[in-house]
Amino acid sequence: MEALRYAEAIKQIRQRGQAIKLIVQELRDVDAIVDKHKSDRSRLIQILLDVQKKYGWLPKLALIWISERLNVSMAQIYSIATFYKAFSLIPRGRHTIRVCMGTSCKVRGAPELLNNLQRILGIEPGQTTPDGKFTLTTVNCLGCCAISPVLTIDGEYYGHLKLTDVKKILAKYN
Amino acid sequence: MKPIRSPEDLERLRKEILAKREPSKPCITVCVSTGCVAQGSIKLVEAFKAELEKQGLTDRVEVKETGCVGFCEQGPRVTIYPQEIYYFKVKPEDVPEIVSKTVLKNEIVERLLYKDPITGKTAQILEEIPFYKYQLRLLLENNAKINPKNIEDYIAIGGYSALAKALFKMTPEQIIEEVKKSNLRGRGGGGFPTGIKWETTRNAPGEPKYVIVNCDQGDPGAFMDRTVMEGNPHSVLEGLIIGAYAIGAHRGFVYVREEYPIAAENISIAIEQAEEYGLLGGNILGSGFSFNVEVYRGAGAFVSGESSALMTAIEGKVGEPRPKYIHTAVKGLWDKPSCLNNTKTWATIPLIILKGAEWFRNIGTKGSSGTMIFSLVGKVNNTGLVEVPMGITLRDLIFKIGGGIRGGKKFKAVQTGGPSGGFIPEQYLDTPVDFDELTKLGSMMGSGGMIVMDEDACMVDMARYFIDFLLDESCGKCVPCREGLRAMSKILNDICEGKGKDGDIEKIEDLAEVMKEASLCALGRTAVNPVLTSLKYFRNEWEEHIKEKKCQAKACKALINYYIDPEKCQACMLCLRECPAGAVIGGKDQVHWIDQKKCVKCGTCYELCRFGAVVKLTGEPIPPPPMGVKPIRKKK
Numbered sequence: 123m124e125a126l127r128y129a130e131a132i133k134q135i136r137q138r139g140q141a142i143k144l145i146v147q148e149l150r151d152v153d154a155i156v157d158k159h160k161s162d163r164s165r166l167i168q169i170l171l172d173v174q175k176k177y178g179w180l181p182k183l184a185l186i187w188i189s190e191r192l193n194v195s196m197a198q199i200y201s202i203a204t205f206y207k208a209f210s211l212i213p214r215g216r217h218t219i220r221v222c223m224g225t226s227c228k229v230r231g232a233p234e235l236l237n238n239l240q241r242i243l244g245i246e247p248g249q250t251t252p253d254g255k256f257t258l259t260t261v262n263c264l265g266c267c268a269i270s271p272v273l274t275i276d277g278e279y280y281g282h283l284k285l286t287d288v289k290k291i292l293a294k295y296n
Numbered sequence: 297m298k299p300i301r302s303p304e305d306l307e308r309l310r311k312e313i314l315a316k317r318e319p320s321k322p323c324i325t326v327c328v329s330t331g332c333v334a335q336g337s338i339k340l341v342e343a344f345k346a347e348l349e350k351q352g353l354t355d356r357v358e359v360k361e362t363g364c365v366g367f368c369e370q371g372p373r374v375t376i377y378p379q380e381i382y383y384f385k386v387k388p389e390d391v392p393e394i395v396s397k398t399v400l401k402n403e404i405v406e407r408l409l410y411k412d413p414i415t416g417k418t419a420q421i422l423e424e425i426p427f428y429k430y431q432l433r434l435l436l437e438n439n440a441k442i443n444p445k446n447i448e449d450y451i452a453i454g455g456y457s458a459l460a461k462a463l464f465k466m467t468p469e470q471i472i473e474e475v476k477k478s479n480l481r482g483r484g485g486g487g488f489p490t491g492i493k494w495e496t497t498r499n500a501p502g503e504p505k506y507v508i509v510n511c512d513q514g515d516p517g518a519f520m521d522r523t524v525m526e527g528n529p530h531s532v533l534e535g536l537i538i539g540a541y542a543i544g545a546h547r548g549f550v551y552v553r554e555e556y557p558i559a560a561e562n563i564s565i566a567i568e569q570a571e572e573y574g575l576l577g578g579n580i581l582g583s584g585f586s587f588n589v590e591v592y593r594g595a596g597a598f599v600s601g602e603s604s605a606l607m608t609a610i611e612g613k614v615g616e617p618r619p620k621y622i623h624t625a626v627k628g629l630w631d632k633p634s635c636l637n638n639t640k641t642w643a644t645i646p647l648i649i650l651k652g653a654e655w656f657r658n659i660g661t662k663g664s665s666g667t668m669i670f671s672l673v674g675k676v677n678n679t680g681l682v683e684v685p686m687g688i689t690l691r692d693l694i695f696k697i698g699g700g701i702r703g704g705k706k707f708k709a710v711q712t713g714g715p716s717g718g719f720i721p722e723q724y725l726d727t728p729v730d731f732d733e734l735t736k737l738g739s740m741m742g743s744g745g746m747i748v749m750d751e752d753a754c755m756v757d758m759a760r761y762f763i764d765f766l767l768d769e770s771c772g773k774c775v776p777c778r779e780g781l782r783a784m785s786k787i788l789n790d791i792c793e794g795k796g797k798d799g800d801i802e803k804i805e806d807l808a809e810v811m812k813e814a815s816l817c818a819l820g821r822t823a824v825n826p827v828l829t830s831l832k833y834f835r836n837e838w839e840e841h842i843k844e845k846k847c848q849a850k851a852c853k854a855l856i857n858y859y860i861d862p863e864k865c866q867a868c869m870l871c872l873r874e875c876p877a878g879a880v881i882g883g884k885d886q887v888h889w890i891d892q893k894k895c896v897k898c899g900t901c902y903e904l905c906r907f908g909a910v911v912k913l914t915g916e917p918i919p920p921p922p923m924g925v926k927p928i929r930k931k932k
Binding site: 162163164165166167168170171198201202205206207208209223224225226227228229230231234237238241242261262263264265266267268269270272277279280281284285286 | 330331333334335367368369371513514515516517518519522553554555556557592593594595596597598609610611612613614615616671673674675679680681711714745747748749753758761762765768769771874876896898899900903904
């Protein structure tokens with residue numbers, strides 16, 4: 123009995139140790155990014171962009187640490203994180219799909235394409251599939267209007283799309 | 297590399313670079329700008345390198361990754377020097393043939409040349425292609441020749457000689473005078489005279505002064521800033537340094553959209569290299585003038601392209617516009633005099649300094665000098681970037697350069713200037729394009745987006761698209777824009793969904809009047825342009841939507857039904873298998889029909905049908921299924 127309790131305690135300490143290690147690592151990552159930008163307060167948006175790129179979202183702990191390091195309020199950080207489209211305050215899926223909704227893509231059928239994607243994935247733009255595989259987002263213009271309609275998955279471009287191409291493209295990702 | 301410390305050293309370096317290069321050495325240039333990368337040009341570069349290795353030609357043939365020449369529709373583009381042969385739509389499997397035939401034996405691979413769809417003629421050089429025939433390429437000319445990541449390529453074609461001339465042979469006042477005389481107007485779309493802006497900042501009280509490059513081209517349907525920044529970042533940088541010297545600024549910023557990663561990367565590399573060569577930093581070219589540049593990335597907000605909002609974003613705050621009682625040229629970044637110009641404006645400066653204001657003024661129209669880059673997209677045959685002298689007519693742009701409307705359909709309207717611009721109908725196609733003429737039509741130049749629409753575009757739906765776009769992008773700081781757009785969006789969505797009522801149009805006109813007058817920044821003030829021009833030129837469509845619940849372009853989903861014409865249906869099962877809703881009823885040898893209750897109107901059947909049997913109906917009753925609900929056998 124005593125031995126069992128002892129083993130349980132050891133297990134718990136190990137788990138906590140792991141969690142602390144992760145936290146420390148996260149703070150170190152954020153430190154490196156803040157240092158790269160010389161702790162310059164005017165580079166706050168640039169710092170958040172780098173954190174977003176590293177994790178695919180903005181973890182709360184990272185934001186608190188940035189607020190400490192730069193001496194800016196959490197309110198200001200949240201106002202930026204919620205204003206710009208590039209930031210996400212919740213974790214994203216393994217693959218991020220960005221469907222371009224620029225004028226040229228619109229004229230050449232992007233809305234139908236998006237509807238098709240929504241139907242296949244069963245989610246709205248801004249959401250992630252329950253299995254954590256895809257996050258669906260829209261973007262207002264990727265600037266490759268000549269090959270519209272366009273979508274990107276993890277930064278990989280697909281142009282000249284037809285409605286029936288979507289399934290084949292999604293099948294390439296796991 | 298030792299920093300260059302005199303204009304003579306720069307010339308010496310240029311000679312050295314040119315001496316190292318043999319003009320006769322074969323060189324393969326591949327476009328690695330976003331448009332071609334999206335079509336697989338990176339793999340192409342690798343394939344060329346591997347093939348040259350295989351044939352043992354790595355030392356004899358050069359492979360260069362360059363910028364974009366604008367014909368993205370036909371990408372990936374490959375150019376073979378010294379003959380200067382342009383190949384389009386090149387795939388990795390074509391690589392061995394190009395190397396062994398064109399590079400080694402000087403033979404042409406016919407099938408890769410551009411082929412005119414109408415005459416069937418192939419074109420070996422760029423000028424033979426109709427798309428290029430009428431262009432005058434000042435800013436885009438060098439994109440196919442230089443590797444944007446290599447400063448020596450830019451120096452070899454005469455780069456930075458304008459900077460040397462400006463620093464050593466001109467005073468700041470002379471430079472500003474030259475820019476004023478050239479009649480260069482802001483290429484971001486506002487068309488404000490650049491020289492006057494520079495002078496204002498130079499004479500404004502307060503130190504330090506700043507210069508800023510605006511590469512936050514949020515306009516949907518326009519991508520020329522990206523192309524210039526990706527393909528020739530040094531030209532922008534050179535213009536910026538000249539401007540900084542003229543204005544008296546020692547710190548500059550380049551603000552690039554987050555959606556343009558390659559552009560941000562290339563300008564960052566260009567800045568590093570320019571510093572290494574002594575063209576940036578302290579004591580530039582030994583002139584005693586010092587200047588530093590930093591790159592700031594946007595984070596996805598359309599309104600950040602507005603000058604005061606962009607400056608707020610560089611300060612590290614939320615990029616919302618500020619009231620401009622005092623111009624940003626006088627009180628901008630950190631409340632100091634700040635001169636902000638568009639990417640293309642800066643890139644034009646070296647040309648004006650080198651060739652003179654007179655030369656520049658002779659291009660274009662009286663009120664708008666020089667060339668303008670348009671992104672010709674939408675329903676035209678040849679889509680891409682087009683650089684033409686100002687004053688070309690819309691008709692020439694769309695039909696001569698763009699090759700007319702896709703699929704032989706009818707032209708309906710062209711939309712210029714992004715969400716701040718308007719729609720221009722057929723009767724104005726012979727209008728010469730410049731800043732003032734477009735404004736007269738209720739549209740604007742904007743950054744040069746030209747989205748061509750055919751008979752399949754519904755003008756109410758397009759107006760709704762822009763209003764919804766702006767509703768999404770409005771920062772919400774001022775009431776007229778925030779609430780006006782919301783109210784407009786509701787009315788427009790109702791009209792498109794067949795819930796339009798009498799009086800809706802008048803309500804929209806009332807809202808537009810307030811927004812035009814009272815919004816804080818240009819986003820709100822010009823937001824009504826697409827709606828008002830759509831109303832002005834296509835009012836009958838609006839009335840049809842409201843009164844008859846009919847959309848003649850068959851674009852508004854709620855007002856159309858898909859229907860299979862039993863006469864044309866060949867019972868091929870294609871749409872039946874692909875229909876996501878299982879709404880297509882029928883079978884092998886049985887004529888298909890669509891169960892309207894199940895149909896989600898996704899358009900898959902319409903896109904797939906090879907016999908034109910699927911049609912869209914609007915404002916008319918749907919014919920009953922053939923023979924009631926029992927499918928009939930097709931007569932063989």
